[in-house]
Amino acid sequence: MAQTLAVAKYLNNLHVKKHGRAMDQMKMHKMMYFSQRESLMISGNPLFNDDFEAWKYGPVLVNVRSEYLTGHMFDGEYEELSDTEKELVESVYKRYDEYDAWQLSTLSHAEHSWRQARKGLVAGEAGNEKMSLTAMKADATREFLRRKGVVLA
Secondary structure, three states, X not given: OOOHHHHHHHHHHHHHHHHXXXXXXXXXXXXXXXXXXXXXXXXXXXXXXXXXXEEXXXXXXXXXXXXXXXXXXXXXXXXXXXXXXXXXXXXXXXXXXXXXXXXXHHHHHOOHHHHHHOOOOOOOOOOOOEOOHHHHHHHHHHHHHHHOOOOOO
């Protein structure tokens, strides 16, 4: 299993290489969410071990947020991702890079795992409930079926 910050650093490096600037924090959280969902979809296992919280603009990883707040993000030493992990993260990056942070936020709001963790909150209300890995697996299954052309009600 990859270190969470190693995945974030790899995503950021892909973004810098393509766009010449760091990935903004909001987009990073969504890319991390979609990377985790992709791993659950392909292998049934999480890519990394940290929990997402269901904030008002979508899933957030508190330790990734902390990196952005330091002003010297991803400077730490992290284990290198395996070739399989790199391929997975690259495929997610290619799939979602064309979308801006707000578009990705909208996509993440359609996810069952995020909506479930926000139960009882009104739109725009702050929240930090942990998102269930079981619910994220359901999102992964839904995405797998969507890609296969199965229409879900």
